[in-house]
Amino acid sequence: MSLKSVAAKLFAQKIYKKTQAWANTPIETQKTVFLNLIQDAKQTQFGKDHHFEEIKTYEDFAKLVPVRDYEDLKPYVDRVVKGEENILWKGKPLYFAKTSGTTSGAKYIPLTKESMPYHIEAARNAILLYIHETKKADFVNGKMIFLQGSPILEEKNGIKLGRLSGIVAHFVPKYLQKNRLPSWETNCIEDWETKVNAIVNETINEDMTVISGIPSWVQMYFEKLQQRAGKPVGEIFKNFNLFIYGGVNYEPYRAKFENLIGRKVDSIELFPASEGFFAYQDSQKEKGMLLLLNAGIFYEFIKSEEFYTENPKRHTIGEVDLGVNYVLIISTNAGLWGYNIGDTVQFTSLKPYRVIVSGRIKHYISAFGEHVIGKEVECALQEAMIGTTVRVNEFTVAPQITPTEGLPYHEWFIEFENEPENSDTFAEALDNAMRKQNMYYDDLIVGHVLKKLVITKVTKNGFQDYMRSIGKLGGQNKIPRLSNDRSIVAVLKQK
Incomplete structure (x- = not known):
């Protein structure tokens, strides 16, 4: 020594x-x-x-x-x-x-x-x-x-x-x-x-x-x-x-x-x-x-x-x-x-x-009174990944209040390193994990106020491109896990 x-x-x-x-x-x-x-x-x-x-x-x-x-x-x-x-x-x-x-x-x-x-x-x-x-x-x-x-x-x-x-x-x-x-x-x-x-x-x-x-x-x-x-x-x-x-x-x-x-x-x-x-x-x-x-x-x-x-x-x-x-x-x-x-x-x-x-x-989602916080979405994602080969580079979540059809929902924008073998099964597991994390979210699903979450895949380096586009690539800057509006994901949709 x-x-x-x-x-x-x-x-x-x-x-x-x-x-x-x-x-x-x-x-x-x-x-x-x-x-x-x-x-x-x-x-x-x-x-x-x-x-x-x-x-x-x-x-x-x-x-x-x-x-x-x-x-x-x-x-x-x-x-x-x-x-x-x-x-x-x-x-x-x-x-x-x-x-x-x-x-x-x-x-x-x-x-x-x-x-x-x-x-x-x-x-x-x-x-x-x-x-x-x-x-x-x-x-x-x-x-x-x-x-x-x-x-x-x-x-x-x-x-x-x-x-x-x-x-x-x-x-x-x-x-x-x-x-x-x-x-x-x-x-x-x-x-x-x-x-x-x-x-x-x-x-x-x-x-x-x-x-x-x-x-x-x-x-x-x-x-x-x-x-x-x-x-x-x-x-x-x-x-x-x-x-x-x-x-x-x-x-x-x-x-x-x-x-x-x-x-x-x-x-x-x-x-x-x-x-x-x-x-x-x-x-x-x-x-x-x-x-x-x-x-x-x-x-x-x-x-x-x-x-x-x-x-x-x-x-x-x-x-x-x-x-x-x-x-x-x-x-x-x-x-x-x-x-x-x-x-x-x-x-x-x-x-x-x-x-x-x-x-x-x-940084939370409470478009319907659910008050989802960052810890809850992170824990839900970790639980959904258990026993899978899924790996995630980055993600953020926003509400979709006015869908073109059907009930509103939470939309998860995820940049996968390894994608799930079955996207629907993974989305189901993620939604179930989210419902365990937040009882208000669970109530909204049970009460048919919200439908189950939707995953939107972000192309490789999509989050880096977004941060670059707003002049915040690197340093101490980081992507918010949650937004109560769609200002961030509106840009990601275009990537």
Whole structure:
């Protein structure tokens, strides 16, 4: 065993003990985070506007600070973007993570000197806890690749801005620099397809042991590797045994990945966002990701079924239940307050608090009151594939409310790697699985309000072509699993 591997195991033991300390005192940990956030922001413009000096308890906070999304917070963010100080958080941000907006164009999410370290530490600690549990550390001697956005940053009123993954690239620890690929020059390539080809050139002859990125884009990298070498990725990289991912659920991709690799590999799931690093998989044996309660983020949770009611109840960490779909609300040391990030989560464990990402509050189908969420369609597809040779590259689902004839239905747009032997049988299995996932959907089928789902096949690379057509190929961009309208699938129909 190398000196580097030994050092990694010792460091992993230290981080494990630190993690256990706060994970075993969750309510106290969140109370400390909450009080520190309020104290540090009392003299900000937001703190003054919302009477932070009067806030002594969480109940005070909930009365004075409403739940907001980006559009609601935008007047404050606009002042920060203009270069004003002490608006949402003390001083100025170090960076803005620039993301795609909806009604307001680009979104600028602040990253401060207090929040930035947690983004780096969380990703590091996820790997260290994997080492601690599995005792596997030899991979630290090989090469690691992180498929991410360009590290080239712009500047706006003295504050640098770029994609979160590009910003994080500036904080890679020195001890990883020699092992890390691709090169800085390749990472700076903006065009995703050109970039992936360059990454293939740089890595195909290296000893890659860890590969990280959003599954859909890593899949493209693996396909190009396989095309170039004419053999599975696992034979190209014989010591590759750890895949780290975030952004989307890996399960719909797992069968395709294992086919491309030629064997199973361990995986670690992360839950990062521009607004904060919320959770990571801390165990290979347990379901869900450890919610990071000590990372400068105070969490609130609203049941998704109540979210659009007039006064939905806001729950703190000690009030949540297993298996309930919650909208995630955060207040952070980057100056986001009562902020709805748009993700929904479900708790898989309360000792410690672990979550899965169940979908997006705006990405659902409820054209007939069924409120189908992302987790449900992903689980249904996985169940339908069991015992078959079917493999799926990508998919999305939308309602067909006004068919030319017959009852309305849910239409599944699927790009198959391996098509089902019998399409009708597979559609039947998928519909049955969907009915088990969502009782409201089942009621609509039984009541003849909806007919059974319809599968529409998408041509090879159809989803990539769609993402290219809207200027979102690669990087952190991903296809929504669900839409309550047909804006996405209308374009796919034309492919």
